[in-house]
Every structure is written in structure tokens, then in C-alpha cells.
Amino acid sequence: MPVMTVHHDDLVVVGTAEFKADAHARYARLRAQGPLHRVRSADGGITWLVVDYELARQALAHPALSKDPEPFAEQLRAAGRHILLAGSGFGGNMLMSDPPQHTRLRRLVSKAFTPAAVERLAPRIEELANELIDVIAPQGGADLVTAFTGPLPMAVICELLGVPEHCRDDLQRWTRQGMGTPSPRQREALLALNTYLRVLLATKRTAPADDLLSRLIAVHDDDHGRLSSTELLGTAVILVVAGHETTVNLLGNAVAALLDHPEQAAYLRANPERLPAAVEEFLRFDAPVEVTPARFATEDLLLGGRHIRRGETVTVALTSASRAAGPAESADRLDVTRPDPRHLAFGHGIHYCLGAPLARLEGAVALRVLLARLPDLAWADPSAERRWLPAGITRGPVALPVRFTAQAPR
Template sequence: MITYDSPADGAPLVRIGTPAFKAEAHQRYAELRQQGPIHRVRMADGSLGWLVVGYELAREALAHPKLSKDPEPFAEQLRASGRHILLAGSGFGGNMLMADPPEHTRLRRLVSGVFTTQAVEKLAPRMEELAHELIDAFAGQGGTDLVSSYTTPLPITVISELLGVPEQARADLLAWTRHSMGVPSEQQRAGLLALNGYLSALLDAKRRAPADDLLSRLIAVRDEDSGKLSDAELLGTAVILVVAGHETTVNLLGNAMVALLDHPEQARVLRKNPEHIPGAVEEFLRYDPPLEITPTRFATEDFELGGELIKAAETVTVALTSAGRDAPVEPGADPDQLDVLREHARHAAFGHGIHYCIGAPLARLEGSIALRILLSRLPDLAWAEPEQPVTWLPTGITRGPVSLPVTFTPTARPGSIT
């Protein structure tokens, strides 16, 4: 059951984002949806805010002109309420994710060309090569933890090669990113500062010795026309490209594999019909998206949302995990059931409106390739401990498994002599 807190005014508030809530997220969100599409809640960091759980209201909130992504104008009130605020220069501030037009439009335009469907398609051969290399490393063992051996290293390698991050730094990037996506805390701040410091040094190194990578191209934009990109924006853009460029796909793949391991009949359908895997990726995004909740939005003035009065400077968060299960499906279909052949699966996993995820084409392609090759190479993939419940990431805005222990029939590497 949902647990409630009682603030000073005595009104009961749902407490979300705790490990206990996240462990049973789908059940808890279903209970909230039964009571309405929006609720006053207490977040994991103790702050109060509004949580949108309904699909249609989620789309409205994600594109609402009176909800700002920029915390700067509200910094004083937010600090006074005990909120941990990430402003420009912090390593998360100064980027398109935390900006409104016209700054958002300018920052997004600088990197949008790299993430078009046509541009990311050129990365497909390298993604396939990496997927096979990773599977080769454990295929003969008969078992592995897919999170550490496959669903994590593939996305971090792809985005690192695209940005120009050296191989020896990638393990640290993973740790810093995981900390930075957690509940606001000293650990989160330490992760951000470490990530901030490393990328500042890397940008300085690339300024001295440019390479054929995205970070070098961003530096060129900054140095050729300082009006396009400030130093804080350059750093903030680098940080968000590293974090968002792999964390979403890590959890997309992890959640998809949880779903398929729990529904082996659905995995058999995809092995027999691999042409349906791109459509199945949309179903995985609906069924269990990689971001549980969105980053906070801030009300620029009083307005009504879902029948509730949102006051100026109050915060609104959208539960993407809930919205996917509330999205319309075919007549007679059950939104709580996984259907990898579902046509036109609707979801809000990549957002909606001007902040729609710029990396969506990359995540979709990477997800399709990674799942196709894994299902093909390991046809009898199964849970190593089928009675053991999945351990989910306990805090933060992301949703994904901590580990995926699996078994399979050992196979030799292609071309090897046995």
C-alpha cells in the first residue's frame, strides 16, 4: 500500500521516490491513478511538489507554457524550502535540459544534427560490432550479469566514442553519472563535481588538440562565436550529453530484458520475427520506461492543471512510468500486459513538446540492435534465479534493474575452433 506523510497542515501526502515505493512502482502508481491524474506529494528529498500520473495530463504538463525547466528564477524560494538546486556552472545547469526558449532553442540547435535518424543510422555498423564483441566475451561461460556485461557497457561505449571520451575514463563516468542521477544529496553533489571537473579538463585538452568528435566540434562553435555558447553552457552541454547519452539506453535495455525474461513467450515471438523488434522497443518504452519521473518543472505563475491550482514557484514532476500504463491501447487490450507485437504503442518515455528527447533516435536504434543481436546469439536466455525478485535502482529519477543474472547454453565465439 502507498505510505502517507502528514505535513504541518495535517493533509496526508504520498511519499514517492523512496526505495520501498520504487520497488513496487507500478502498483503504487496504479493506486494513485485510481484517485486522480495529479497529486500533491512529498519527494524522496523531503520536498513537496505536484506529481502527474495520468497520460493525457502528462502530455499537457510536459508542453505547458507556464511550467519552466529553468530553476534560476526560483532559486531563492527553492533554497529557502530546503531544495537542492543545480544552477548554471554546477555541471547540470547551463544546458538545454534546464533552459526555456530562446536559450533552449539555441542550445538544442547546436547538437540536433548529430542525433537525427539519418545521422545515427551511420553508427549502426559500430553498434553491431560492439554488441557482438561484448557477447563474445561471455558467450562461452553459460551465465552472466547482463547489466555489467552488456546493457551498460554498450551504451557508454557508443556515446563515449561519439563524444571523444577516452576508454580509461568510462568506468568513472558510469559511477559519477549514477550518483548524479540520484536523490539530491552530498553523494549526488560529489558525483556532479567529479563529472564536472573531469569534463572541464577534457574540454581544455580538446581545445589544445581537437579531434574528430562531438566535443571538439562544440568547442569550435564556442571559440569561433562566443555569442553562441558560453563557458558554462559548453560544460553543461557536455555533461548532459554524457549523462543522457547513455543512462537512458542502459535502462531501456535493462527494463526490456526484465520484461522478456519475465515473459519468455514474448522473447520467442521476437526471435521468430526480428523485424518486429523496432516496434517492440516502443512497447518496452511504454511498459517500463527508463526514466521513472521527469526532472522538476517550475510554475511561472498560478494556473490550473488537472483541476488543481498550481501556485507560482511550486514544482511539478511527471511520472513517466505511470503515464505509459495509462496510455490508450487497442480496444479490449490490457495496458498492464506486455505485447511486443502491439502496433503504435503510445508512451511519454521521451517526453513531449519542445523538450522531447533529442537522443531518441540514438536510443531507439541502439535498443533495436542490442536486443536483436542478444536474442539471436543466446536463444535460451533465462533468469539464473527465477524466484529472486528484481532489485531496482533504489533512488533518483531513473528506473532500471541493478543486475540481471542470467543463464544460457554456452556457445563458442563465431569463427573459433572448438
Template sequence: MSTRDEPILVGTPDFKADAHARYAELRASGPIHRVRSADGSTVWLVVDYELGREALAHPKLSKDPEPFADRLRAAGQHIMLAGTGFGGNMLTADPPEHTRLRRLVSKAFTARAAERLAPWIERLSHRLVDSIEGDGEADLVASFTRPLPMAVICELLGVPQERRADLHRWTREGMGNPSEDQRAALLALNGYLRGLLDDKRREPADDLLSELARVHDDDHGRLSDTELLGTAVLLVVAGHETTVNLLGNALAALLDHPEQAAYLRERPEGIPAAVEEFLRYNAPVEITPARFATEDLLLGGQHVRAGQAVSIALTSASRAAAPADDADRLDVARADPRHLAFGHGIHYCLGAPLARIEGAVGLRVLLTRLPGLRWADPSAGIRWLPFGITRGPVALPVRFAGPA
């Protein structure tokens, strides 16, 4: 652990702009550190792969913030609690509630269900490329990495086409730095989904929100009003924002390493395995939401007191899964790239199979359809999201060859 008197400041725009170098410095001095987040709160931050696995599955680290609500409010973090509609879901629940909530939606996110969506995802990917192919240049965040995951999750949930841009704006702001803007975004998302769920009750359709509404109405006690809304909010936020950044981070890596892009163009069958390397190299969730120690415990040699918060820096821990002298090297042919990008333990990302399919299909279509894909201005550098728990590029301005 760092021996500094003041906690290290993380999560600021300066830190996030150079996150991998900062995390490497932290790992060099220990696997866990006392840090101060951009919102002013102080947490224990795990930066190591093995300790990250331990912390993610630790039975004495609770995901439920309610017993610690007074402490959170004192630190200005109350905006992420149930009042914004972000509570009452599996992300903020422990067993047995977590087990029950996860079971209700898990069938929609199995590997088999994701595979069934692959042809539709491919058609959508081609349509998105059709809209930019003749231009010779584009911002791939605005034209591809953002609309593809949003369309997929909205199709699954049954969100009308005309409201999808609103949902993306609310989720992006809702995942940002704690502020009144974040609170307003989450409340707007809450209000819209509450109304949409009421619509689904009156006129059910063949979608996941209608199914959740039926579970609520047909079997009281399995899904309360708060849990129904909280689950809907979580599915929208987690169901697309992380995949936006998975695709964006992968493309940024390929644009910085054109020889790796050329390798995958020649061997497209290797793209699904390469997705795992992209997840290791630059995980789309930078830092997990806090867990809370239910009693005093020892973690990475440090004494964590009951009630203290612990977060895992997935971006750091995933890169640290490789040997130290090879952690910063991108290798799309790497054998068995381990990572924690989707977490570990009972809270392992439910949407991981779908995210993997979207990543592999989307990258294959882009690499195939856009020869000569390159940075529009190689000297400009990447602007990373400046706040929040996610990691991804703000924009991907590129040039490419037009259609033959």
C-alpha cells in the same frame, strides 16, 4: 487528487520497488497529486498520459530553476544547479535559449546520424556477447546494458576508453538521490569534462566535444563557458544512462515473459516496433526533473500556484497510455504503443533516435546469440534502482546456452 492530509511519499526504495502498483493506485484517484519526494521536497506529480502531454508542453511551466533558486536551496535541492556543472544546458532552459542550445547539437542526433552508427553498434554488441558467450551465465547489466550505451556516447563525444568507467560511475551516482555523494559525483564529472574540453581546444578531433568547443571559440555569444560545460555534462548523463535502463527494462520484461522473447526470436524484424512497447511498459526515466509554474494555473483540475514545482511520472503516464484493463500487459506485437518515455513538446528527447537504434540492435544481438536466455534464479525477483529519477534494474543475473 488524493484527499490525504499529508502528501504521498514517492521516490523511496519501497515505492520504487513496487512503482507500477503504486502509480496505478494514484491514477485510480486522479491524474495529479501533491507528493513528497525522497529528498523532502513537495511537488505536484502528474501520473496520467493525457495530462502528462499537456504538462510537458505547457507554456507556463518553466524548466529554468534559477528564478526559483532560493526555494530550491531551502528544500535542499541546490546541488542540481549550476555549481555542479549541471546547469547551463537545454534541459534547464526555456526558449529562446533552449532553441539555440538544442540547435547546436541536434545534427549529431538525427535519425539519419543514428542509422549510420547502427553497423558499429552491432559490431560492438557482438564483441560484448563474445566476452560472455562461453560462460553460460552473466549479469547483463555489468556485461552488456551498461557498457554498450557508454561506449556509444563516449565514441560520439571523444572520451578516451580508459576514463569511461569513471564517467559511468559519476553519472549513476549523479542521477541518484540528492546527497553529498551525488554532489561529489557531479563535481567530479564537471571537473573531468572541463579538462577534456580544454584538451579538445588545443588538439581538436572528429568528435562532438571538439565541435562544441569550436562553436564556443569561433563565435562568442552562441555558447558561453557555463553553457559549454553544462551541455557536455548533459550529453554524458542523458546520452547513456537512459539507454542503459531502456535495455535493462526491456530485457527484464523479456525474461519475465519468455513467450514474448520467443516471438521476437522468430520475428526479429519486429524488434524495432517492440522497443516502443518496452518504452511504454517500463519507461527508463521514472519522473522528470521539476518544472516551475511561472504564474497560477489550473492543471488537471488542481490549482498550481506560481513558483510551485510540477513533475511528470513518465513511467506511470506511459503505461497509462494503453486502456486501463490492458495497461499492465506486455505485448511486443502491440499496434501503435503510445508512450511518453522520451517526453513531449520542445524538450522531446534529442537522443531518442540513437536510443531506439541501440535498443533494437542490442536486443536483436542478445536474442540471436544467447539461446535459452533465462533468469539465473527465477525466485529472486528484480532489484530496481532505489533512488533517483531513472528506473532500471540494478542487475540482470541470467543463464543461457553456450556456443554450439
């Protein structure tokens, strides 16, 4: 179908279920017409969309493109936009802030996510992955989204933060809804998550433990208020949401790709040491965050040869930009031996994903366990239509129905 990028009613609508079902082909057509397009988002708002790799790097690091929507709140409400503003349950965090606030908030959390700190989690991640496989191995089939790629990252981030196990299903539901299309339902989910975490933080204040939330409370209470109450809650929210949702979709997309390319799965079974490098190819091939949250032009600027006016929003299609990072002739081919799979799946610039080392480690460990434990893993019905998350900024499979030879419990 032809792609139109003209005015208003003729604008391409991105982020809908229809667009996501054929996202890579649609992004390719947009890239063929230029690096930047004026489009309509799923919530009905008009935004600029970057689809090219080099321009995406420029936009993600542009000092005049702010992550903070509050200066434009009145303008956004007048336009009927459902951008997450103060009171939405997603404020006071580093994702929605600019320097110097962003710099300070990121510094307070960053030590928990250094490569060295994350590497110490590898044995526990492997243990959790094996426990999940133990449950489904005797069954001979499962939906891996509900049985493996979903619960594993949630278990890891909850153990890191100190969230009780019996609360994880609720957190997973709230975060999945919270990452959907901006809407009243999204706001309700985020507010429910806020309510839960507010109570949990109060509990940990009276009975601290050896976990990240307790350490953040100590920063708030003991270090001359460097972390305000609003920032403490906002940081807890973003750690739960961003700390696992990206990895859920990284794993889901990787498993879907391997099921579609069994020869590549066989290669990785025979060469498991290649999995860390293969994770980079999975991130390039199908980035788990499809588009970034909106950035706001703080002044009139020129981007990709187009004039962006103050107050207009710019989003970056990380899925498109990552596919465009290498040679065009091989962009749509999965190759786990690719020597330098450049991508923007974790962003670029000061907002580069803080949890990238953890996501990479979880991806490599989880896939190694899955491929080793279920050596004949295959689609339950190879002809069935693939279903992707229908709305929101993320990209991942709704379900991964698979079959394999049933095994006796270990």
C-alpha cells in the same frame, strides 16, 4: 495498501526504494484517484505529481512550467530542497533552460542526433554489442547490467563524443550517482564529472578530432561565442549523462521484460524485423525515466482541476503516464505486437529527448544481437527478487543475473 493524498505528513512519498519496488501498482492506485497529486519526493520536498497520460502531455508542454530553477533558488534553499542549482555541476545545458536559450542550445547539437546521422552508427553499435557478448558467451552466465546493458550505451556515447576508453568506468559511476536522488553525494558526482570534462575539452581544443565535443568547441571558438564556456561544459555534461543513462535503462527494462515473458522473446527471435516496433512497447511498458526533473510554476495556474501556485514544483511520472496511454484493460500486459504503443518515455514538447533516435536504434540492435547470440537466455534464479534502482528519476534493474548455454569464442 491504501494510497493517501492529503496534507503534509500523510502525503504519499515517491521516489524511494520502497515505492520503486512496487511502482506500477502504486501509480495505478494514484491514477484511480485522479490525474494529479500533491506528494512528498524522496528528498523531502513537496511537489505536484502528474500520473495521467493526457495531463502529462499538457504539463510537459505548458508554457508556465519552467525548467529553469534559478529564479526560485532562494525559495528552494530555504525549503531545504536539493534541486540542482548553479554550482551544482548541472547548469548551462538545454535540459535546465527555457526558450530562447533552450532553442539555441538544442539547435547546436541536434544535427548529431537526426535519424539519418544516427542510422550511420548502426554497424558500430552491432560490432560493440557482439564484442560484449563474445566476452560472456563462454561463461554460461553473467549479470547483463554490468556485462551488456550498462557498458554498451556508454561505449556508444563515448565514441560519439570522443571520450577515451579508459575513462568510461569513471564516467558511468559519476553519471549513475548524478541521476540519483538530489543530495550532496549527487552534487559531488556531478562536480567530478565536470572536472574531468573540463580537462578533456581543454585537451581537445589543442588537438581536435572528428567527434562531437571537438565540433562543439569549434562552435564556441569560431562562431562569435554562440556557445559560452559555461554552456559548452554544461552541454558536454548533459550529453554524457542523458546520452547514455536512458538507454542503459531502456535495455535493462526490456531484457527484464523478455526474461519474464519468454514467449515474447521467442517471437522476436523468429521475427527480428519487429524489434524496432517492439522497442516502443518496451518504452511504454517500463519507461526508463520514471519521473521528470522538477518544473517550476512561473505564475499561478490551473492544472488538472487543481490550483498550482507560483514557485511550486510539478513533476511528471513518465512511467505512470506511459502505462496509462492505451486501453486500461491491457495497460499491464507486455505485447511486442501491439500495433500502436503510445508512450511518453522520451517526454513531449520542446524538451522531447534529443537522443531518442539513438536510444531507439541502440535498443533494436542490441536486443537483436542478444537474442540471436544467446538463444536460451533465462533468469539465473527465476524465484529471486527483482531489484530496481533505489532512488532518483530513472527506472531500471540493479542487476540482471542470467544463465545460458556456454559457447566457444567466435
